[in-house]
Amino acid sequence: MTGSHAAPTPPQVADGRTPLWRGHNVFRVVTFLYAAFWFGMKYETYARPWLATVCISCMAVWTVFTVWRYRTRAGRTNRLVAADVVVVNTLFLLNEFILTEAHMSTSDPSVVTVWHSTGVTAAAVQWGMKGGVVAGIIAAAANLLIRGRIGADMAMDTLLLVGVGLVIGLNSDTARRSTERLARALRAEAATAERERLARSIHDSVLQVLARVRRRGAELGGEAAELAELAGEQEIKLRSLIASTPESAEDGDPDLAARLEVLRTARVHVSVPGTPVRLTEQLSADLAAVVREALANVEKHAGEKAQAWVLLEELPDEIVLSVRDDGPGIPDGRLDEAAAEGRMGIAKSIRGRVAALGGMITLDTAPGEGTEWEVRVPRAPEPGRSRGPQRPRGGER
Known part of the structure; x- marks a missing residue:
């Protein structure tokens, strides 16, 4: 290496829900002031002033405490939000012993009044749509329990409480997903920058040394030529590795093209689309394993000078993989003989994986004409279900 540098650190991503928390804090303060106003107006009429x-004192303390805690990301814990929902509804239920029958019958505001809904907004911001709807249902149930009746005003309160949890929860879910996508994008950017830095360093040192060994060994001949050939293969592998794109996608799915590119050597030629081929982890890993098993067969049975070609195609509904070599081919019946002898490499590692992915595999081979495997799998495979018959020709090597 030509020097060491600290790896770039991706910048911290701000919580996308922070604006929602700020809105919740403002809403909590405003609703408390509204409740305090009505407390002063109705104080003399309460059954137990x-x-x-x-109740209003507890609301004031809780408002100050939660606004202070919700200001920072570290303070927005699940435990605190759960306690928030419990405290808000408990204070609201105290109105059963504060309000008179006259208050109940005329729908006068309770001591807690609209401050009650801030428990719903906190749950919605923290836990998304599901949490907001559940908190809204709890708040609506407490409201119905206190009033002890069902009417148009109660139906409207229920709709508003549940609706607030739903709408704010949807916004929270969207903000959370956006934050996660941004964080993944920044990590990928940092990884790409580090990869490029390492590639420059490797190019300036390791690759130049390997290239020099390859050239000098070829000039000397003999055993040095063998070392030169090995150095050349490692040079190609290393160049392929640093030229390949990172596997991780923004949505977390790996890139099959990147996994196949690192298989390139002096004897293995890989052709993939110019854009990433994003598949599920299982599908990508199984298809890469099929290709590696096919190339292992080429290495063992096609001869030291045999060349292999890997072709990846991405169609709208399926993925097509082709592995071809220019070896001697597979004699007829060889696959059945190998299976009878207990050699299940192709039967399990190749055909078994493809069948589990719900795909179809064909083998085109003949003595002296090389071998070509073609694999077709749907983009959304059904495990354990094959799409169609497998058509082998020839035998296992």
């Missing part, structure tokens, strides 16, 4: 004072 002292209990109303305790």
Whole structure:
């Protein structure tokens, strides 16, 4: 290496839900001030004014505490939000002992009044749509329990409480997903920058040494020529490795093309689309394993000078993989003989994987004409279900 540098660190990604938390804090303060106004207006009419004072005091303390905690990302814990929902609904249920029958019958505001809905907004921001709807249902149930009746105003309150949880929860889910995508993109950018830095360093040192060994060994001949050939193969592999794109995608699916590119050597030629081929982890890993098994057969049975070609095609509904070599081919019946002898490499490692992916595999071979495997699998495979018959020709090597 030509020097060492610290790997780039991806910048910290701000929580996309922070604006929602700020809105919740403002809403909590405003609704508390609204509740305090009505507390002053209705104080003399409460059945137990002292209990109303305790309730509004607890609301003030809880408002200050949660606004302070929700200001930072570290303070927005699941435990605190769960406690928030419990405290808000408990204070609301105290109105059973504060309000008179006259208050209940005329739909006068309770001591807690619209501050009650801030428990729903906190749950919706923290837990998304599902959490917001559940918190809204809990708040609506507490409201119905206190009032003890069902009417147009109660139906409207229920709709608003559940609707607020639904709408804010949807926004929270969207913000969370956007934050996760941004974080993955920044990590990929940092990884790409580090990869390029390493590639420059490797090019300036290791690759130049390997290239020099290859050239000098070829000039000397003999055993040095063998070392030169090995150095040349490693040079090609290393160049392929540093030229390949990272596997991780923004949505987390790996790139099959990148996995296949690193298989390129002096004898293995890989052709993949110019854009990433994003598949599920299982599908990508199984198809890469099929290709490696086919290339292993080429290495063992096609001869030291045999060349192999790997072709990847991405169609709208399926993935097509082709592995071809210019070896001696497979004699008729050889696959059945190998299976009878207990050699199940092709039967399990290649055909078994393809069948498990719900795909189809064909073998085109003849003595002296090389071998070509063609694999077709749907983009959304059905495990354990084959799409069609497998048509082998020839025998296992």
